[in-house]
Amino acid sequence: MRVLALSGGVGGAKLCEGLAAELTSGNLTVLVNTADDFTHLGLSICPDIDTVLYTLSGRASKSRGWGLSGETWQAMDALAELGGESWFRLGDRDLATHLLRSEELAAGASLSEVTLLLAERMGIDARILPMSDDAVRTVVQSNEGDLPFQDYFVRRQCEPEVTGFRFEGLAEATLNPGLRAQLSREPPDLVLICPSNPFVSVDPILQVDDCWRLLGELSAPVIAVSPIVAGLAIKGPAAKMMAELSMPVSAGAVLKHYTSRYPGLLDGFVIDESDATLLPNLQTPGIQVAVEATIMKDREQKRHLARRCLALAKSAAT
Numbered sequence: 549m550r551v552l553a554l555s556g557g558v559g560g561a562k563l564c565e566g567l568a569a570e571l572t573s574g575n576l577t578v579l580v581n582t583a584d585d586f587t588h589l590g591l592s593i594c595p596d597i598d599t600v601l602y603t604l605s606g607r608a609s610k611s612r613g614w615g616l617s618g619e620t621w622q623a624m625d626a627l628a629e630l631g632g633e634s635w636f637r638l639g640d641r642d643l644a645t646h647l648l649r650s651e652e653l654a655a656g657a658s659l660s661e662v663t664l665l666l667a668e669r670m671g672i673d674a675r676i677l678p679m680s681d682d683a684v685r686t687v688v689q690s691n692e693g694d695l696p697f698q699d700y701f702v703r704r705q706c707e708p709e710v711t712g713f714r715f716e717g718l719a720e721a722t723l724n725p726g727l728r729a730q731l732s733r734e735p736p737d738l739v740l741i742c743p744s745n746p747f748v749s750v751d752p753i754l755q756v757d758d759c760w761r762l763l764g765e766l767s768a769p770v771i772a773v774s775p776i777v778a779g780l781a782i783k784g785p786a787a788k789m790m791a792e793l794s795m796p797v798s799a800g801a802v803l804k805h806y807t808s809r810y811p812g813l814l815d816g817f818v819i820d821e822s823d824a825t826l827l828p829n830l831q832t833p834g835i836q837v838a839v840e841a842t843i844m845k846d847r848e849q850k851r852h853l854a855r856r857c858l859a860l861a862k863s864a865a866t
């Protein structure tokens with residue numbers, strides 16, 4: 549089966565790891581959120597792309613969820629001694645990725661070209677596609693005013709109360725240039741929206757250049773996995789954001805978010821076993837809701853969830 553996975557953050561990368569292990573070579577394409585990206589210390593930082601690259605190349609730090617395992621912080625510590633900005637922790641080995649990417653971009657390469665180069669150099673088989681080569685930047689609207697995403701997420705540790713989001717550059721950005729051609733040349737058998745933050749990871753991808761309409765026109769079923777389990781986000785601020793936006797913190801509210809913004813897009817929605825009691829009130833015409841073990845603590849659980857999503861795609865496609 550050929551799969552197009554939409555991913556941002558740690559949860560998305562975990563499911564991509566399961567998919568990569570389950571699918572034969574060349575059958576996984578990951579469309580990655582780039583709205584978390586920013587220029588910092590003169591470097592082009594792409595956190596969600598790097599989380600996928602490091603996870604799929606088996607080099608990601610499991611404890612941190614971002615960056616590399618076995619990392620050291622000499623450069624950051626030396627920078628702090630010089631009074632430089634060290635709140636955004638760039639590890640010594642992680643810096644190599646940012647240096648190479650920044651150099652390539654400055655020499656005129658596109659983000660897609662640099663990302664394919666990095667994936668190749670890291671021995672990754674999957675095709676990793678930034679959602680756009682144009683800059684799209686999430687601005688978190690909060691009780692502390694408008695905050696660039698990493699200021700909100702890292703510097704302020706997600707403490708500000710969120711009132712909304714803006715995606716600067718979204719209206720002008722074009723979808724990844726290679727995606728349309730790939731979708732017609734090798735149409736996927738499944739489009740999988742990974743358990744990523746619906747607001748700051750999934751929405752930017754679906755909304756860039758009306759990507760969601762393109763995906764909806766494919767014959768492949770579109771299935772989303774809920775990032776909210778039993779009223780909690782497994783990692784990250786999704787649950788806190790939903791509460792601050794006066795939404796119920798539930799898988800049902802995630803489903804409603806997707807169906808109201810992207811009508812007709814979803815064919816399937818996967819909720820966790822702990823939310824099985826929600827099933828009756830999740831029934832939505834045209835959407836098959838499945839109950840699965842969606843918490844991915846180890847490689848086998850990532851592979852299991854991937855297998856279940858593939859099976860759901862097969863049944864939704866018939």
Ligand code: FO1
Pocket residue numbers: 556557558584594595596598599613614615635636637638639642698701702
């Ligand atoms: N997340 C943090 O909470 N603290 C950090 O210091 C931090 C540094 C960092 C450096 C490179 C990188 O690729 C990601 C990094 N992240 C850090 C995660 C980053 O904030 C991402 O936005 C998350 O992965 C969520 O998408």
